[in-house]
Amino acid sequence: MADDLDDGIDFEHRSFWNDASRRFCRNRLAVTGLAIVGLVAFLAIFADFLAPFPYDHAYFDKVLLEPFQHPDHPLGTDEVGRDYLSRLIYGARTSLTVSLLVQAIAVLIGVPVGALSGYFGGRLDFAVSRVIDVMTAFPSLLFAILIISVLDGGLPTIIIALSITGWIGIARLTRAQFLTLREQEYALAAKALGVPSSKIIFHDLLLNALTPILVAVSFGIPGTIFAEAGLSFIGLGINDPLASWGKMVGVSNAYVRVYWHLALFPTIAIAMTMLGFSFLGDGLRDALDPKYEE
Amino acid sequence: MLIYLAQRLLALAFVLLAVSMIVFTLMHSVPGGPFDTQQAKLPKAARENIERKYGLDKPVWQQYLNYMSHAVRFDFGIPYQQPQTTVAALIGKTWLVTLQVGIMTIIVAFGLGITAGMFAAYHQNSWVDNIVTFFSMLGVTVPNFVIAMWFILFFGVTRQWLPTGGWGKSGDCLCYDLLCSDWILPVLAYALAPMAIIARYTRASIVDVIREDYVRTARAKGLGESKVMRRHVLRNAQIPMVTALGTEIPNLITGSIFIETIFRINGLGKFFVTSTLNRDYPMIMATFLLVALLWGITFMLTDIAYTLIDPRVKLGAKKEA
Numbered sequence: 001m002a003d004d005l006d007d008g009i010d011f012e013h014r015s016f017w018n019d020a021s022r023r024f025c026r027n028r029l030a031v032t033g034l035a036i037v038g039l040v041a042f043l044a045i046f047a048d049f050l051a052p053f054p055y056d057h058a059y060f061d062k063v064l065l066e067p068f069q070h071p072d073h074p075l076g077t078d079e080v081g082r083d084y085l086s087r088l089i090y091g092a093r094t095s096l097t098v099s100l101l102v103q104a105i106a107v108l109i110g111v112p113v114g115a116l117s118g119y120f121g122g123r124l125d126f127a128v129s130r131v132i133d134v135m136t137a138f139p140s141l142l143f144a145i146l147i148i149s150v151l152d153g154g155l156p157t158i159i160i161a162l163s164i165t166g167w168i169g170i171a172r173l174t175r176a177q178f179l180t181l182r183e184q185e186y187a188l189a190a191k192a193l194g195v196p197s198s199k200i201i202f203h204d205l206l207l208n209a210l211t212p213i214l215v216a217v218s219f220g221i222p223g224t225i226f227a228e229a230g231l232s233f234i235g236l237g238i239n240d241p242l243a244s245w246g247k248m249v250g251v252s253n254a255y256v257r258v259y260w261h262l263a264l265f266p267t268i269a270i271a272m273t274m275l276g277f278s279f280l281g282d283g284l285r286d287a288l289d290p291k292y293e294e
Numbered sequence: 295m296l297i298y299l300a301q302r303l304l305a306l307a308f309v310l311l312a313v314s315m316i317v318f319t320l321m322h323s324v325p326g327g328p329f330d331t332q333q334a335k336l337p338k339a340a341r342e343n344i345e346r347k348y349g350l351d352k353p354v355w356q357q358y359l360n361y362m363s364h365a366v367r368f369d370f371g372i373p374y375q376q377p378q379t380t381v382a383a384l385i386g387k388t389w390l391v392t393l394q395v396g397i398m399t400i401i402v403a404f405g406l407g408i409t410a411g412m413f414a415a416y417h418q419n420s421w422v423d424n425i426v427t428f429f430s431m432l433g434v435t436v437p438n439f440v441i442a443m444w445f446i447l448f449f450g451v452t453r454q455w456l457p458t459g460g461w462g463k464s465g466d467c468l469c470y471d472l473l474c475s476d477w478i479l480p481v482l483a484y485a486l487a488p489m490a491i492i493a494r495y496t497r498a499s500i501v502d503v504i505r506e507d508y509v510r511t512a513r514a515k516g517l518g519e520s521k522v523m524r525r526h527v528l529r530n531a532q533i534p535m536v537t538a539l540g541t542e543i544p545n546l547i548t549g550s551i552f553i554e555t556i557f558r559i560n561g562l563g564k565f566f567v568t569s570t571l572n573r574d575y576p577m578i579m580a581t582f583l584l585v586a587l588l589w590g591i592t593f594m595l596t597d598i599a600y601t602l603i604d605p606r607v608k609l610g611a612k613k614e615a
Contacts (some may be wrong), residue, residue, distance in 0.1 A: 095324050113543050133305065135311040137586035142566055143553060146317065146578065149570045150324050226437050234555050234567065249440055253556075257449055263447075274435040 023287040030283020036276025044093040051086035056241035058082050068259050076261055079251065082241075088265055090243040096272060098158055098225035105163040110170025111206070111213060117171075118178025119201050125175070132172055132255050140165035141227060145236060154239050162227055166220070173216050177209035184208075211288040218281035222274040229270055245270045299594075306590040310399035313586045314362065314579065321575055322354045328374050328573040349372070361579065371576035375569070381576045385562070385584060391461055392549035392561035395484065398477055398544050403485040404492060408535070411496025412528075418501060426493055433490025442483035446556070449479060461557035480557040484550055488542045495538045499531040506530070532603045540596030544589045 024030050043050060052072070058189035059081040067076040075084040117128035140162070182205065190200050224288060229246025231237035231264040238244035252262030329341050336344070345351045349360055364371065370381040414426035449459035457476040503509065504527055512522045549563035562581065569577035
């Protein structure tokens, strides 16, 4: 593992992260995944410049254009005449906003909770473990729907609804990591030297627990994309006029027999994004875990 | 063993209690009630009468105690949407449908998934392996509701080979008429993702085991290939498969909101959505309790299954992984 990160000894600098990035770059699928994710992120960030039209402007004289039928709208228009290409590009923004924010919240809550409970054990750990037990019993989608029915729909609600159960997995993982890590010699040594607990937890041990957390997050992202797309698909997620791939597939359900392109493009978008993150996650796991040497 | 089971059941009871409290608080945290959101506005007196009938005029903690005191006697109240039945009966009816979908999906997913994974592992890096890898990639990356929609479009609408939705003469009995072909599309669409995961798990664990020394020993001492597979490879590859089983089964038997919505199957998942939107308190509570109970029991059974297939695992010893 990454024991050599913080021991202060000067030696030829070939750190764990150097090795990992080398392993990652040699993995073709991982690089493909990174490229896809990079592209989606690029679309999401620069949507305002890349999209030819605003996502919410309806051209009522050009409703349901087929792709390549009109030079202004290369991918056609939707049921109220909004440019489909623009909506797809803005859909990337919605998808990534939800999935990245949900995972960020999951890490911000799950890591400290799991770390403290795993490190200190005792009553705190007992309490945290019970909370984790209870929250695990909640089916995350049903719980999300309940939250959505309590709060109003829309982007912030989706993020809250998915975050509430999202941190549990990270917390459980971090706790398990810390349970074994706190018994390691270097943790005991640091303790014996009088290093404050906060520094041991959030510096020495956290760096060593980072790998599995990172992998869990990269697999959590496609899961969140799926959840958001699904909720939007059945009409409980993102509200109009915001673009969401899941909603675009769902709405197109009514027209799909004739206007198949309305379902095809968002399907491809969802599939490619999830594929990209899956490849990236696999690649990260293989690169960060020296055991996975191929 | 018995002490272990007792501990687990006690923990499960605690979890159910906590789940009930959280759900109850959340449901009642929004102002208003189930009977004032209807389109046809009820006269005030009539609404108050209904609310009194269901005890909604009392403070929330009293409603909760009231609910729980009935719930421990397996009386889960009356669904507001269909007052002519009881919640237990309605859940039973809808869950039966979900269970049918789930069991068929489990059979398809595990049957095909394990077979495909075995073939892929056995013919590593051949075209079989590539096809299996491709389909498991597809299953993991394309959400099941999107697959379902394309299935409906192609097999149901364009080709008209299979019905686009509905679910048999469901809800009558546990048996399901397989000749009534409306099960094929939902089950296939639903099974694809778990099938992909199972195939990947199976392949990975067999590939791991097949390189072990004891497999080489078994071959070296002249054991037939099928016996090597059955006695040495598959037995040891079972453990990760049980993990997959334990995480997928509770999902499958509690149903998919998406699959049930898109195929118009009146199961638990679809009913949950309507219950939530209509603020049907007793139905929401009962669904959450049922699902939490099922999850708890499956976790317990998975842990017990570990000890059955792997003598090295001991019950009660805290597993931290």
